[in-house]
Amino acid sequence: MDSNLLAEGLKDRSAELRGNLYFCLVKIQEKYMSRCIELAKNARGTAAPNPVVGCVIVHDKKIIGEGYTSPYGGPHAEVNAIRSVADKSKLTSSTLYVSLEPCSHHGKTPPCSELIIRHRIPRIVIGIRDPNELVAGKGIALLEKAGGHITEGVLNKQCYAINRDFFVYHQQKRPYIILKWAQTKDGYLAPDPQLRKEDPEPFWISSSHSRQLVHKWRTEEQAILAGTNTILLDNPNLTARDWHGKSPTRIILDQKLRIPTDYKVFDKSSPTIILTSVKKPKKKISGIQYEYLNYDSEVAAQIGRILWKNQILSVIVEGGAKTLETFIAERFWDEARIITSAGSLNAGTRAPEIMGNIATKYSIGTDTLKIIDRD
Numbered sequence: 001m002d003s004n005l006l007a008e009g010l011k012d013r014s015a016e017l018r019g020n021l022y023f024c025l026v027k028i029q030e031k032y033m034s035r036c037i038e039l040a041k042n043a044r045g046t047a048a049p050n051p052v053v054g055c056v057i058v059h060d061k062k063i064i065g066e067g068y069t070s071p072y073g074g075p076h077a078e079v080n081a082i083r084s085v086a087d088k089s090k091l092t093s094s095t096l097y098v099s100l101e102p103c104s105h106h107g108k109t110p111p112c113s114e115l116i117i118r119h120r121i122p123r124i125v126i127g128i129r130d131p132n133e134l135v136a137g138k139g140i141a142l143l144e145k146a147g148g149h150i151t152e153g154v155l156n157k158q159c160y161a162i163n164r165d166f167f168v169y170h171q172q173k174r175p176y177i178i179l180k181w182a183q184t185k186d187g188y189l190a191p192d193p194q195l196r197k198e199d200p201e202p203f204w205i206s207s208s209h210s211r212q213l214v215h216k217w218r219t220e221e222q223a224i225l226a227g228t229n230t231i232l233l234d235n236p237n238l239t240a241r242d243w244h245g246k247s248p249t250r251i252i253l254d255q256k257l258r259i260p261t262d263y264k265v266f267d268k269s270s271p272t273i274i275l276t277s278v279k280k281p282k283k284k285i286s287g288i289q290y291e292y293l294n295y296d297s298e299v300a301a302q303i304g305r306i307l308w309k310n311q312i313l314s315v316i317v318e319g320g321a322k323t324l325e326t327f328i329a330e331r332f333w334d335e336a337r338i339i340t341s342a343g344s345l346n347a348g349t350r351a352p353e354i355m356g357n358i359a360t361k362y363s364i365g366t367d368t369l370k371i372i373d374r375d
Helices: 003-043 076-083 088-093 113-118 138-145 154-160 164-172 210-220 228-234 300-308 321-329
Strands: 054-057 062-068 095-100 123-128 147-152 176-183 188-190 223-227 248-254 272-276 291-292 312-319 335-340 357-364 366-375
Touching: 003 054, 003 095, 003 123, 054 076, 054 088, 062 076, 062 228, 076 095, 076 113, 113 138, 113 321, 123 154, 138 147, 154 164, 154 210, 164 176, 176 188, 176 210, 176 321, 188 300, 210 335, 210 357, 210 366, 272 366, 300 321, 312 321
Parallel strands: 095 123, 123 147, 176 312, 176 335, 223 248, 223 312, 248 272, 272 291
Antiparallel strands: 054 062, 054 095, 335 366, 357 366
16 A cells, blocks of 8 residues: 555544544533533522522542532532532542633632632533623633633533523623513403402413413512502512512512502512602601612613612513513513413403514413513
């Protein structure tokens, strides 16, 4: 055989082997990062305003430690994962996988990057960089300076998705905004108010299965928002009663402070913020926070700034038609969750019209759920 042909063949074979090894390495990294993402989801609803993060420590192709973000104020994912390792001597020859860049600043807890360095973990695989300006690459720089071998960008899109609210909050200085409503198949949001009973109570359009799902959503997001008319007509709790978990902070639009003080939203079972145009309320309800809102201009954008100031990363807007249309008109939303029932009303309050990309659509018993992304 020609020596040149043989050399070329060996060169091609070597390149093929390198390619196969790289492919296998990527698949292994994705396998462990997928586990990090699954772990991170356990922190949804309790970690905020911290991000939800999952961490896995691998030694000799075996997971020896796992962790995810504790409720706000508690240890981060990396701390919990390192603590779970029975034989700490193995850490010096292990690989740490984490869905978000380890922090590098002192907050309620010490920096995770310093803990990783102290335990001399040599290899760190990171899903995505932290958008918080207090971190934003600084954690990676510390690890590299200490001699750590860093790989980043593994399952980048998936790691962004589980912290979409955290990224929006830090990059756009506002919360992630979810519009949610239930409508009849003929497009009505609620019946004519004159047909309602005198005593305020919720009018259910969706099924009990859908309502349970909505309560699950409430445990996953940091706040829930409703307008004055919705509160006056329904006297809702705005809590998560049909699902185990933490109820969200209630954000109430009450321009003239018309909602009676004995309504359920003032029961102090959850933190409550009233957004009002009354600059100096004469009578404040103890334990309720009041924020000024100018109702004459860019209401949705103002709400975004107020919630950002209060460290609220995400909010479900469950208000009536007027409130929903305010956010739609200003294009100040990220996703819409629309539940359509099999029933009809034939008259009443029309549901909002919204344009966007249908991300998913599926059935919940007799109802249909459609999730729309703005962009």
